[in-house]
Amino acid sequence: MCVPLLQKIATNVKMLDKALEGGFAIGEVSLIYGEAETAKTTLAIQCAVSCARQGFKTFFIDCDGTFSARRLSQIASCDIEKVAELIILARPKSFKEQALVIDQSVNYITKGFGLVVVDTATFLYRVEVAENPDKTFELNRELNRQMALLAQTAKIRKVAALILSQVRSVFDEAYVDVEPVATRVLKFWANTIVAMKPTENPKVVKIIMEKKEKMTKPFSCYAEISEKGLCELPQQYEG
Numbered sequence: 001m002c003v004p005l006l007q008k009i010a011t012n013v014k015m016l017d018k019a020l021e022g023g024f025a026i027g028e029v030s031l032i033y034g035e036a037e038t039a040k041t042t043l044a045i046q047c048a049v050s051c052a053r054q055g056f057k058t059f060f061i062d063c064d065g066t067f068s069a070r071r072l073s074q075i076a077s078c079d080i081e082k083v084a085e086l087i088i089l090a091r092p093k094s095f096k097e098q099a100l101v102i103d104q105s106v107n108y109i110t111k112g113f114g115l116v117v118v119d120t121a122t123f124l125y126r127v128e129v130a131e132n133p134d135k136t137f138e139l140n141r142e143l144n145r146q147m148a149l150l151a152q153t154a155k156i157r158k159v160a161a162l163i164l165s166q167v168r169s170v171f172d173e174a175y176v177d178v179e180p181v182a183t184r185v186l187k188f189w190a191n192t193i194v195a196m197k198p199t200e201n202p203k204v205v206k207i208i209m210e211k212k213e214k215m216t217k218p219f220s221c222y223a224e225i226s227e228k229g230l231c232e233l234p235q236q237y238e239g
């Protein structure tokens with residue numbers, strides 16, 4: 001039997017895929033971070049759809065409970081039946097449960113998987129830090145351990161690991177100290193970092209490549225959030 005070879009995981013935002021030389025790399029950790037409603041989940045769903053179109057499964061760890069079947073069907077369009085079968089959803093309800101899911105992922109992600117998504121990696125962590133501010137140091141260590149494990153899983157199982165993180169404005173006092181530490185932890189493990197920035201138009205985001213192996217020049221593009229998902233805008237679009 002001929003086993004298809006897994007290519008990179010395309011985002012289906014053309015300019016971004018070009019900058020990523022085809023998409024997010026297998027065996028590596030990629031981080032997508034940005035403020036609320038900047039289409040991070042939309043982009044992750046697009047990756048799961050393009051992974052499914054190559055015939056590979058996605059293990060989608062939906063930590064903030066925002067994965068929507070409706071959004072998936074809008075993005076997958078006529079492929080929805082084939083695609084839906086290849087997306088396996090986990091919904092941890094606490095940071096402890098998130099740890100258990102990630103601990104088990106190396107055993108769970110076997111042949112046939114191409115992608116693991118953690119959306120949003122810092123959501124349950126934040127809840128835990130808010131409830132136990134005196135345990136921030138241990139919780140940071142735990143977040144770091146989970147990221148290390150995901151990096152290892154990506155390498156061993158030859159899948160792409162996509163970590164999503166929401167950042168808030170630095171003026172948000174409650175997170176002023178915690179936020180940068182968690183973001184630093186996630187950035188440390190990421191081979192590729194993509195930042196999503198809001199623009200004056202709520203339906204348009206700016207995508208900035210912050211880190212990528214052998215990146216020679218800075219990259220950014222604009223994309224529009226629509227019914228079909230995130231679609232790039234012409235290169236000459238200027239916010």
Ligand SMILES: Nc1ncnc2c1ncn2[C@@H]1O[C@H](COP(=O)(O)OP(=O)(O)OP(=O)(O)O)[C@@H](O)[C@H]1O
Pocket residue numbers: 034035036037038039040041042043066071074120166225226227228
């Ligand atoms: N069918 C649709 N048509 C147009 N826009 C949509 C549709 N479905 C969702 N959106 C919009 O897409 C935007 C991005 O949503 P998404 O959940 O991907 O953002 P996010 O960055 O993951 O947000 P968060 O930080 O809250 O997790 C939202 O403003 C949402 O209203």
Ligand SMILES: [Mg+2]
Pocket residue numbers: 040041042066119120
């Ligand atoms: Mg989201």
